[in-house]
Amino acid sequence: MNYDFKEIEAKWQKYWAENQTFKAENNSDKEKFYVLDMFPYPSGAGLHVGHPLGYIASDIYARYKRHQGFNVLHPMGYDSFGLPAEQYAIQTGQHPAVTTKTNINRYREQLDKIGFSFDWSREVRTSNPDYYKWTQWIFIQLFNSWYNNNTNKAEDISTLIQVFEKEGNATVNAVSDDDINVFSADEWQAYDTKKQQEILLQYRLTYLAETEVNWCPALGTVLANDEIVNGVSERGGHPVIRKKMTQWSMRISAYAQRLLDDLNTIDWPQPLKDSQTNWIGRSQGASVTFNVKDHKEQIDVFTTRPDTIFGVSFMTLAPEHELVATITTPEQKQEVEDYIQATAKRSERERMADVKTISGAFTGAYAEHPFTKKLIPIWIGDYVLAGYGTGAVMAVPCGDQRDYDFAKHFNIDIPNVFEGVDISEEAYADKEKTLIANSDFLNGLAYKKAMKLAIYELEKIGHGKGKINYRLRDAVFSRQRYWGEPFPVYYVDGMPQMIDAKHLPITLPEVEKYLPTETGEPPLGNANVWAWCTKENKVLDNSEINNDTIFPLELNTMPGWAGSSFYFNRYMDPNNTDAIFSDDAINYWQDVDLYIGGSEHATGHLLYARFWQKFLFDKGVVPKNEFAKKLINQGMITGTSAFVGRVDGFQYERGTWGAKGYYGGAYNVKSDIYISAGRSNDQELLKDLLKANKPEKSNAIKAYNEIINDIENFKISIRQGVHADVSFVNASDELDIEAFKNWRPEYKDAEFITEEDGTFKVKREVEKMSKSKYNVVSPDSICEDYGADSLRLYEMFLGPLEQSKPWNTAGITGTHGFLKKLWRLYLDDNGAKFTDATPTKDNLKTLHKTIKKVAEDIENFSFNTSVSTFMICVNELSSQKCTSKEILEALAILVSPYAPHIAEELWQQLGHTTSIATAPFPKFDASHLVESSKEYPVSFNGKMRFKLELPLDLSKDEIEATVMAHEKTIAQLQGREPKKVIIVPGKIINIVG
Numbered sequence: 001m002n003y004d005f006k007e008i009e010a011k012w013q014k015y016w017a018e019n020q021t022f023k024a025e026n027n028s029d030k031e032k033f034y035v036l037d038m039f040p041y042p043s044g045a046g047l048h049v050g051h052p053l054g055y056i057a058s059d060i061y062a063r064y065k066r067h068q069g070f071n072v073l074h075p076m077g078y079d080s081f082g083l084p085a086e087q088y089a090i091q092t093g094q095h096p097a098v099t100t101k102t103n104i105n106r107y108r109e110q111l112d113k114i115g116f117s118f119d120w121s122r123e124v125r126t127s128n129p130d131y132y133k134w135t136q137w138i139f140i141q142l143f144n145s146w147y148n149n150n151t152n153k154a155e156d157i158s159t160l161i162q163v164f165e166k167e168g169n170a171t172v173n174a175v176s177d178d179d180i181n182v183f184s185a186d187e188w189q190a191y192d193t194k195k196q197q198e199i200l201l202q203y204r205l206t207y208l209a210e211t212e213v214n215w216c217p218a219l220g221t222v223l224a225n226d227e228i229v230n231g232v233s234e235r236g237g238h239p240v241i242r243k244k245m246t247q248w249s250m251r252i253s254a255y256a257q258r259l260l261d262d263l264n265t266i267d268w269p270q271p272l273k274d275s276q277t278n279w280i281g282r283s284q285g286a287s288v289t290f291n292v293k294d295h296k297e298q299i300d301v302f303t304t305r306p307d308t309i310f311g312v313s314f315m316t317l318a319p320e321h322e323l324v325a326t327i328t329t330p331e332q333k334q335e336v337e338d339y340i341q342a343t344a345k346r347s348e349r350e351r352m353a354d355v356k357t358i359s360g361a362f363t364g365a366y367a368e369h370p371f372t373k374k375l376i377p378i379w380i381g382d383y384v385l386a387g388y389g390t391g392a393v394m395a396v397p398c399g400d401q402r403d404y405d406f407a408k409h410f411n412i413d414i415p416n417v418f419e420g421v422d423i424s425e426e427a428y429a430d431k432e433k434t435l436i437a438n439s440d441f442l443n444g445l446a447y448k449k450a451m452k453l454a455i456y457e458l459e460k461i462g463h464g465k466g467k468i469n470y471r472l473r474d475a476v477f478s479r480q481r482y483w484g485e486p487f488p489v490y491y492v493d494g495m496p497q498m499i500d501a502k503h504l505p506i507t508l509p510e511v512e513k514y515l516p517t518e519t520g521e522p523p524l525g526n527a528n529v530w531a532w533c534t535k536e537n538k539v540l541d542n543s544e545i546n547n548d549t550i551f552p553l554e555l556n557t558m559p560g561w562a563g564s565s566f567y568f569n570r571y572m573d574p575n576n577t578d579a580i581f582s583d584d585a586i587n588y589w590q591d592v593d594l595y596i597g598g599s600e601h602a603t604g605h606l607l608y609a610r611f612w613q614k615f616l617f618d619k620g621v622v623p624k625n626e627f628a629k630k631l632i633n634q635g636m637i638t639g640t641s642a643f644v645g646r647v648d649g650f651q652y653e654r655g656t657w658g659a660k661g662y663y664g665g666a667y668n669v670k671s672d673i674y675i676s677a678g679r680s681n682d683q684e685l686l687k688d689l690l691k692a693n694k695p696e697k698s699n700a701i702k703a704y705n706e707i708i709n710d711i712e713n714f715k716i717s718i719r720q721g722v723h724a725d726v727s728f729v730n731a732s733d734e735l736d737i738e739a740f741k742n743w744r745p746e747y748k749d750a751e752f753i754t755e756e757d758g759t760f761k762v763k764r765e766v767e768k769m770s771k772s773k774y775n776v777v778s779p780d781s782i783c784e785d786y787g788a789d790s791l792r793l794y795e796m797f798l799g800p801l802e803q804s805k806p807w808n809t810a811g812i813t814g815t816h817g818f819l820k821k822l823w824r825l826y827l828d829d830n831g832a833k834f835t836d837a838t839p840t841k842d843n844l845k846t847l848h849k850t851i852k853k854v855a856e857d858i859e860n861f862s863f864n865t866s867v868s869t870f871m872i873c874v875n876e877l878s879s880q881k882c883t884s885k886e887i888l889e890a891l892a893i894l895v896s897p898y899a900p901h902i903a904e905e906l907w908q909q910l911g912h913t914t915s916i917a918t919a920p921f922p923k924f925d926a927s928h929l930v931e932s933s934k935e936y937p938v939s940f941n942g943k944m945r946f947k948l949e950l951p952l953d954l955s956k957d958e959i960e961a962t963v964m965a966h967e968k969t970i971a972q973l974q975g976r977e978p979k980k981v982i983i984v985p986g987k988i989i990n991i992v993g
Contacts (some may be wrong), residue, residue, distance in 0.1 A: 282469025329364030
């Protein structure tokens with residue numbers, strides 16, 4: 001009976017689906033365990049072998065916990081809103097919903113083939129209205145909430161209104177906008193409705209405000225910082241500029257301290273915690289206010305070193321600072337405007353990372369030093385960010401390298417901080433009583449004492465106060481795109497109003513095109529039916545808008561992170577139409593026990609999800625402050641790219657072979673000649689190619705002639721290569737030239753310089769597995785050729801889960817060979833080999849050391865070492881000719897989490913009629929590993945002559961008597977009496993003759 005993996009895997013995948021083998025119950029007497037993967041965005045390319053790594057690991061753990069008797073929730077869904085589908089829609093006109101559905105079907109097919117134990121009855125798709133109904137519902141809850149610093153949690157906005165009605169806002173301690181005017185209860189009552197709503201927006205946890213955003217003109221949308229790489233959009237590589245826009249924002253800053261503190265309560269990787277800690281960026285210092293000369297405006301700065309205030313030589317504002325236009329003098333206006341336009345093209349991350357470039361512009365305005373009243377020049381510079389602190393810094397060149405470099409670059413005066421100050425020893429006799437105005441603390445007081453003094457004196461003159469600042473900014477929550485969650489918002493007199501939750505979801509309307517409108521509105525501006533009727537509570541045609549009962553709806557959509565910020569909770573009760581989930585479901589499942597996903601989401605999804613969880617906890621919707629107890633970041637599986645050498649250019653090294661020093665660097669040629677890797681160092685060949693590629697441009701001919709005339713003194717090498725699809729390359733690194741030529745039109749008539757044997761060799765390089773590098777390996781082909789179980793075992797065998805490791809398809813033959821050997825332990829050509837035979841001592845020893853090791857490995861997420869353990873176990877049992885059904889049943893269960901298809905088939909062959917999925921995990925019995933005997937080396941005068949197995953419980957005298965009576969001992973002694981018999985029980989026997 002052969003191991004037909006195709007038939008076996010198809011059979012059990014069908015069985016699991018038809019029997020809903022992995023369906024979890026919300027009401028169970030079993031202890032719960034919730035295993036979660038970060039759900040994928042369904043791209044058109046489908047899965048490559050790098051994607052399932054984390055899924056296989058989580059699946060092993062989920063299956064293991066089922067074997068242990070837990071009620072396991074292991075769901076899967078799709079993060080199905082997003083820019084790629086919309087960009088495809090723009091290019092083709094096809095609705096994003098159509099391509100998204102097609103891509104999801106492709107993902108589902110691939111996932112099923114790998115044999116994951118997902119509970120598909122709980123599948124969610126963020127782009128389905130029945131799901132984003134609850135995204136909209138959470139948005140409404142945020143809008144109707146404020147953050148009370150006194151209770152340190154979010155509360156209903158109605159409680160804030162009650163305070164306003166009774167006593168105004170003077171005593172309100174809330175997280176809010178900075179520029180709120182104080183009003184009394186009477187003034188509040190006198191405000192009209194619009195004014196009251198404007199004030200409430202300054203307190204709401206989601207609010208409208210003019211914000212500096214990353215605007216990508218090519219994509220027509222705002223991008224989050226984590227969607228920008230090296231100053232361009234991650235999607236498409238398009239330029240990004242900074243721009244002010246009215247946007248929805250989420251007041252995540254209200255939770256900054258809790259987000260920091262609660263990192264100590266969760267078992268997440270320390271590097272990820274460090275990333276979030278740095279991103280939140282807590283700083284303790286002071287807010288300092290500077291008056292602006294000849295202006296009523298003031299500039300507030302946050303500084304962590306108020307004790308350095310006497311070292312302030314100039315001020316720098318972010319180019320986007322709201323006061324720049326007001327204070328800039330006419331003489332400096334053009335220079336400032338030019339600089340602002342130039343810096344708008346640089347992203348925040350680029351500006352933060354650039355510590356070398358010094359640039360700025362003088363506004364012509366001056367601020368007054370709060371103590372000395374000296375005039376301080378006000379500059380703008382893009383190293384200051386509008387979104388951090390107040391968007392202004394007091395520059396202290398004597399204490400900050402960047403400030404010093406800026407001052408030196410622009411020749412700004414750096415005064416002597418201690419000029420006119422008595423710094424003699426007598427002046428420090430009583431530091432506690434010395435005033436900050438004499439600035440002597442700068443040269444003697446301890447840092448903390450100086451800080452306190454500085455803040456005390458600033459507060460005394462009304463120019464500052466102590467403050468804790470966070471780098472974490474409120475999250476922009478608007479996107480100018482079509483394919484996202486619609487806001488449940490309509491506008492009355494320009495003010496946002498929430499649609500009642502009972503009328504949700506507000507579904508996406510049909511549009512003719514997915515680009516912004518000609519007037520610059522988001523794509524929903526193209527919708528003809530996008531107005532809200534407050535009378536009929538439904539969406540109507542725009543032509544019916546009367547601003548009486550029918551109003552315009554919000555044109556922006558929510559960002560990609562909206563739907564992923566609570567999906568883990570929705571899985572608990574995904575088909576509930578009356579609530580986001582039932583109390584029974586959330587109280588049973590509580591939170592995620594194990595979450596596996598990429599570290600690249602540290603300051604995106606994982607931070608936003610923690611924020612929403614804390615908000616829902618404050619509102620009593622969820623029982624836990626954190627959504628995931630334990631998080632593991634799986635490593636990356638890298639691809640081995642194939643490079644075809646192309647004669648795009650030569651590089652020269654003057655002198656003898658291997659000499660250093662370049663002569664003109666590289667020399668480009670136009671060529672469709674490709675050269676095999678083994679010939680790329682053939683100097684005579686390369687020189688012939690060079691001579692055949694004389695340049696046409698006159699400015700290159702001179703250099704060319706010089707090189708040709710002295711060509712023997714140059715080492716020449718090919719400078720470039722092009723990616724080839726790895727499917728065109730065999731295990732010997734040989735390129736299928738015809739496949740490559742037919743791949744793209746530009747390669748059709750190319751010339752190929754092969755090896756002497758006619759083959760064409762490529763160069764290999766390990767890179768990130770990506771379709772752009774053509775090094776993607778599909779799991780489909782692996783499952784077709786070797787089976788899903790082989791793929792699962794191989795991905796785990798590659799190395800520790802958290803580490804990156806290169807993919808090599810050739811290596812999968814090892815795990816496939818193991819599975820065939822496992823199969824032959826149970827079955828051969830004649831059928832079953834197993835019997836009811838009593839296990840031998842060696843059988844039990846092999847089994848129980850395997851049980852112990854595999855259980856430890858799974859608990860420690862060391863899945864790679866488990867695969868090695870299985871191989872050792874099968875080898876040992878094969879050598880022992882084990883046929884014991886008792887042993888083989890236990891082994892099948894041990895293997896089941898890793899290779900579930902073959903385990904199910906073997907389980908059935910063993911006579912079982914139910915799935916192996918819930919069979920109890922074998923219990924480890926340490927007694928089987930305790931040795932009852934010892935094989936002693938018996939030595940004569942220090943030389944080992946033979947071995948003798950003896951019980952470990954024998955005394956020294958009993959051991960001596962047994963050894964001396966042995967026939968081999970008698971033969972060695974030949975009648976002589978030994979001088980001494982040395983015995984160390986359990987170790988050695990040495991007879992000295």
